[in-house]
Amino acid sequence: MKVRMNVTGMIAVYFVIAAVVSAAETRPNIVFFFCDDLGYADLSCYGHPYAKTPAIDQLASEGTRFEQHYVTGVTCNPSRTGLMSGLYPARFPKYCADFGLSGRTAITDLLKKRGYKTGHFGKWHMGPDSMAENGTYGLDVVETIGKSKDKSAGRDDDVTTAAIDFIKANTGSQPFYVNIWGHSTHFPVTVPPELAAEFMEIKVKRSDFAPTMQHKFDECIQIGGDLDDSMRQYLGDVYSIDRNMDRLLKTIDELGIRDNTIVVFSSDHGPAPVILGKKGHREFSNNMLGYAGQLRGGKHEELEGGTRVPFIIRWPGHVPAGRVDSQNVTSFIDWMPTLASIAGINELPEQIDGEDISDIWFGQSRERENPLYWKTSSNGSAPVMREGNWKLHQNRKKEGGVQLYDLSKDPSESNNVADQHPDVVKDLKAKLDAWTAELPKSYEKIPDDKKKKNKSH
Template sequence: MKHFLIALQFSCLALFTSLDSKAAESDPPNIVFIFADDWGWGDLSCHGHPYVNTPNIDRLAKEGTDFLRFSVASGVCSPSRTAVMTGHFPARYNIDGHFAWVPSNARRNMPDWLDPNAVTLPRLLQGGGYATAHFGKWHLSNNMIPDSPLPSAYGYDAYGAFNCAGEQMPVHEDADHAIEFMQQSHQAGKPFFVNLWLHEPHTPFHTVPKYRWRFRDLDEVDNIYASVLSHADDRIGEVLDAIDRLKLRDNTLVVFSSDNGPARAKKASELALMHDTATGAGYNIAASKGITGGRKGYKAALFEGGIGVPFIARWPGKIAADKVDASSLISAVDLLPTFCEIAEVSLPEDYAPDGVSQVSTLMGHQKQQRQKPLFWKMNAGRSKPGDNSFHWVSYAVVHEQWKLLSSSDASHVELYDLDSDPLESVDLKNEQKTVVASLLSKIESWKETLPASPDPSLFSAERKK
């Protein structure tokens, strides 16, 4: 009789496990989007960094697919994040640079915050039954603009953030809040969408002795840089462990990426402490030691070093494990339609994203030629190249295998075949003049669709002063 009861218990357990498994397969998938700040393509141990150690991100790559041709929509923070939120090129919102204090925004013909009435990814998912949260950096406005909308105005059920109006969340508390939110959402029986937008490795570098000690044999600036990345990687590991603990691993898409390439000082700088009004005191840009994996340029440039960043996606059973995709071109503007398709959330009929859904690409299906061109617009610091300068580019377009970079008046251009030359080593403008003319025409046509100036409803009351 005892053996019968044991057998019955195991039979019931197997039945319930089977039912739980089938229920999990039918549940909407959770989505965790980890977006770092200034994390270069080469700043991962799985990408060959000589001393940075990122075992948790490496774990994502081992358990998922590493996409080598992902591009963000700008070389700097705020426009890059705008593209993720809206599925649009940020120039459609006059967001061509980072949000700063009001006089700087006004001087650069920018609004003071992203339009809260725009179609946004979290609001779409929220409408589709998801619990939505944002933890970490915001920078779709600025903490120096106190009347800017809070993240909750864009479709988040919960948030903890910095570089926004209101209370500034301490930078290292992002993972703790994300884990708590995932637990609460799971207990409530709701799928969740979580933005985990890390501060690292943006200045100031907020170091912790435990992580400095890990790299105690390195020179000071390398030690600082490695320590903050290691701290961020540990927090990512805590989130991954929580997903496992909640038994949600197989039904959760986790994506790791970065908003732009690594920062570099314009000239040699002495290591010193600096203070940021949103995040506090830490080390300055002299400790910015990020690398691009051979890509040309750095942060604030539209060359691949500025916009070609890590993109690793894990979704067990859906996305191939331990795979590298070196050919599929994915853009940040693709994330909104992609995440919505995964969540089975329909896009509004009057909304036309600049991006396309990349679900089939993530799942390793046959590569298709991208039909829509990708465009970039930035406020360049010069009109033609100077010594070791990558910041002369005001416009860029990628179509088929070609990438064209142009100064503001098109007096200087460069053309690269990204399929055969992803590191932009050989300028082909003289050999491919017809291609150059065609791509310049596309840029001009695109520019005609952009607004001349921001909507005044997106101006702070500070402008009236």
């Protein structure tokens, strides 16, 4: 038995080394399909009891599906800031939705220099509208497309079509990188009859969902919603995402570029709430039934439901097919260094927070080199970190100050074990304090009444 285990380990290591060597020699195309507010468990392959996502499920069966992947922020701009720059959003002294990346290098800048044709389609939210033009962040093409003209196909049909046109036009002698950043399932969710009709048989059985979902059902009813109809609306929006993924995958196959194209599917953070704090509810709020499974929290919260998202990657011959990675802890803070490694880019910005996890993508398992951190840029906001299986929330005023969770036993963050593990709290708090001490002491943001509304946000 011992010999067999050693041989198995050697084979795994050989596979990873071969994948790394091959990647360095091949500059693969990169297609990044990024959803807006899609919950961790909003897909069939991630456990939703009613969702219809056959194309995304197929992508997962042909690649690797990660179960512990994290975003860098719990609202739209910080999430995009972290993945594009490789820096935690809290490091920026100016709100990037208002000012952009303040001269920092983006992954697309690096890929452009490496010979990639680069394109961005859909939601922007990486600076003011005036920045969304050719040349920004090394992007050759930027089209901040809003809702589709043909409403029957869902709101991101035009975004996907434009991205497909870009892929067709740039398949050839040079590799390409493309962002496809849709608007589904951001508020408001209101789908055409053609999409809702796919789920007419749905009758919500509340026991089919985790306890963490029950308050959203209660709020839906509280503001006058009908659970069955609201669920059909939300699932219709998710289904439209899957239809677009189906078109995209078929295009890649038709062009004969499947084997040399990395396809990544994910979401920018957790699902939006039904009732948003003091703002109360708005029309269609009852349809915001995004699901994070057993994870507590969602958008605007650093709880697992807000920070952990679906993450699927396919690259035939490099990323293991049909694999479910439940062990490795990965993050979009690693997006820049990982893609740089795969594309053969040797020079990275002097300051970077992420790490190269290409070995993990290729099937290896290991501990992270550094903890993960979250904090909004607002002065006085509470920081959060994860190291190993421990998740520490500092100064959560509503729930009694410091909270410590063992995510290997309590992914819903329901049992605060800070009192039982004072040494762990002390160690993690010291690291969290050291990290926050590195952050800017002031923070600049343009007041809402002094800036133009950015429709692409």
